[in-house]
Amino acid sequence: MRSSFVISGKVVRISPREVDIASVPGAKQIHSFKNPFLKSELYERMKGGNGFHNVFSTRDVDFHSRNRRLLSAPLSESNLKDVEYVVKARADLAVEKIGLEMQDRGVADVLKWWTFFTTDVIGELTFGDSFRMLEQGKENQYTLDLRANATFDSVRLAFPSIVKLASYIPLPFFSQAHKATQRMVSYAEESIRRYKTIVEAEPQNPKPTLFTKLVKAVGESMPEAETISNAQAYIIAGSETTSVAMTYLTWSVCRNASIKGRLLDEINSLPVDYNDQELKALPYLSQVIQETLRVFGSAPAPLPRDIPKGGAHVDGYWMPGGTTVQTQSYSMHRDASIYPDPET
Template identity: 25%
Template sequence: MAFLSVPLLAVLSVCCLAVYRFFIYPTFISPLSKIPNAHWTAPFSPLWILWTRYSSRENRVLHAAHLKLGPIVRVAPNEISINDVAGLRTVYAGGFEKGEWYSIFDNYGVPCMFSEWHSRTHSARKRMISNTYSKSNIHNSAALAAQAQAILYGRLLPAVDSADVKGIDVHDLWFATTMDGMTAYQFGLKNGSNFLQDVAYRRHWLDLYQGRKGSTFFTQELPQFLKYCKKIGIKLVPKWVDDANQELEDWTQMLCDNAMAYMKSSAATDKDVANDPVVLNALISGIGKEKKMKGEESVLASTALKYERLSIASEMIDHVAAGHETSGITLTYLSWQLSRDIPLQDKLRAELLGLKPNMLMSNSQPQIPSSKDLDALPLLHAVLMETLRLHAPIPGNEPRITPYPSCTLGGYTVPGGVRVGAQAHSVHRNSEVYPDPETFDYTRWLDDENGYSEEQRKERDRWFWAFSSGGRMCVGSNFAMHGENPLLPQKLS
C-alpha cells in the first residue's frame, strides 16, 4: 500500500484540525455547548445572528428565543444572551468589561465615558460629572429650573400655539425640546441649541443624526472586516455618513468653544443663572483636579488629560446624543399612548391641576412646580414608568465580555472572553412579572390600585431595566425623568 505523501498528510491534518476547532469543539465539547441554541447554526457560525442584526430583527428574534428556550441562550459560537434578574446582577454589577463593540461611540478619535472599555477609566470619568446628574442636584439646581422655565414658556408653548391646526409632529417637537433642554444644561441656555425656534437647522441636524443609523452594523459587528475592505478600496460605509459625523462633531465643538469662551469672559457678570454651563463646568473642573492630583499616574493620562479639548467635546457630544434621543423617544411614545386614552388624559390633567403652581397658561406668570412635587405625583410616575417599560428607548442588546478564567450564568459555566448581553425589550416582557406584557397598563405602577403584594412590587421594580443597571447604568437617568416630568404637565395643563 502506497504511503500518503507528506504534503497530503499536512493538508489532511489541517482539515481535521479545522473541523475539530470550528465544528466539533464548539458544538459538542465547549462549555457553551450545554446552553440551548437560539438557532441550529449558533454553535459553529455567527452568520445567523449577524444576518438577524443586519436586518434589524434582533430584539424580536432573541425575545422569541428566550420565550421558547429560557433565560439563557447561545446565539453564536462565542456569544450568549441572558434574560433574568440574577444574570443581570452578575453581568452588569461589575467585572464584565465592555469591548470593541462600543468603540463606535468614541468621538473625535478619543473615548467618552460611555465608550470606555474598562471600569477603572469609566469610574474616573464618571466621578467628574455624576454629581451634576444626581437626584438631589436635579431637584435643587437653580440653573436647571431657570432653563426649563425659559424653554417651556419661551419656546415650546409658542411653537405649539403656532402649529398647523391639522396636527403637529410630536416626534419632531419632542426631539427639539429635549435637545434644547439637554444642551442648555450642558452649555448654558444662551450657548445651547435652539431647535424649537430654528426649525430649518433642527430638521437638517436630525436628518444627519438619524440617517446614519443604518450604517453602524459593520463598524460594531465586523470592525476587522470593515478595515480590510477599506484597505482594498471597498467602502462599506458611505462617504455621506463620514460627512454627517464630521458636521455633528463640528457643531458640538462649536457649542463647547462658545461656552468655554463665555465662562472666561462673561460668566462672572452674567446675572441669569440659566446661562450656567453646569455639565461642562463640572467636566472641566474634574479634568483639572485629575491632572493636578494624579498627573501622569492617572488612568486617564493618555486620553482625557492628554487630549483635553477633544475629550471634553467627546463627552459632550455623547450627552447630546443620549440625552435628546432617549427622552425624545419616550415622550413621543407617551404622547401616542395618551392620544389613545382620553379618560387617562382627564385623570392625569386633574392630578396636575392639583399642583401649586399648577402651570395653567391663564396665569399671568406661569411657573413650573418643583421637581420634588412632580416626582410625588403617582399617576404621572405610573404613566412614565409604563411607557419606559413597554417602549424602552434603548431596547436592544448591551454586550459585555465575560471575565477570565470563567464565570457562572444561569447554572452554566461560561469561559472568559465570551460576549454576553441582555436587552430591555425582553427583560420588560416577563409575563410572570408584567402580566399581559404587550399591553400598556399604567396601573402596574399604582400600588394603591393594583393589589400587588410586597413581593410582587419588589419583583416589578427588579425587572425594570430602562436605564440598565450597576456602576455603568445610565448616568443621566435622573435628568431624563426630570426632563420628561415637566413637559407633559405643561402640555396637558
C-alpha cells in the same frame, strides 16, 4: 429573541461564544459594579467622532471611573436644579408650538416637536447654547449630521469590515458620513472653546452647563479631547431617546380616555407655581412614565459584556472566559412572571 426566550428559557445561546440572557438575576450579575463583566469589543467602535473614548464607549475600568467621577456631580439632583429653568422654558415653548400646529393643521407631529425640545435642551446644557430648533421649526446642520452619523454607526457596528473596505473604494454614503462626523467634531470643539472663553471672562457667575466645573478646571480636570467626546455622547444619549419616549407617552395617554382623564385630574391638582419636587411626588404620573419606559423603551438593544478570564456561573450556567453575554430590556420587560399581561 423574545420568542426564543419564551420557547427555550431565559438563557439562550445564539452563537458559539455569544449568549442572550433575559433574567433579573443574570442582568444584576452581568451589570454589577462590584464584580464587573467588562464591555465587549463592540464598544471599541463607539468612540467619539474625534477618535477618543468617552464614559459610554470605554472598556477601561480606570478611565470609566475617572470620567464618571468628573461627570457625575453636574447630573446630581441638587445640581440639576440650577438648570431647571432651561428645561422649563424649552418645554413651555414646545407645548406652545404643538398647540399652534394643531390650530393650523388640525394635527400635530409631536415626535418632531419633542425631538426639537430634547435636542435644544441637551445642546444648551452641553454647549451653553441652544440649537434653537423650536424657534425655527426645523433641524439645523448639526442634527442633520447627527442623524446621518447614526445611520453610519449602525452599519459600522454591524459590519466593520465593510467600513474598512470603504477606505479603499470611495462610496458616497461613507464619504458623506465622514464629512458629517468632521462637522460635528468641529462644532463641538468650537462650542466648548467658546464656552470656555465665556467662563474665563466671567468666572464667578457663568451660565451653568454639564461641563462648567471641568471648563473652570476646579479640582481634577479632563483633557479637552475627552470633554468633546463626552459632549457628543451626551447629545446622542439625551436627544432622540428621550423624545421617542415622550412621543410614546403622549400617544398612549391620548388614545386612552380613562388614563388621560385620571392623569389630567392629578396634574390639575398642582398649584400654579408648582416645582419639580411637587411634580415628582405625583404617583400616577410616575406610574405612567415608568410604564411607558417599560413597554416602549427607546434603547432596547443588547448590552454585550464579556465573561471574566476565569469564567463564571451566570443564572445557573457555567460560561468560559471570553464568552459574550448580553441582556436586552425588550424581552425582560415583557416577562409575564414579573409583569402580568405585559403587553397592556
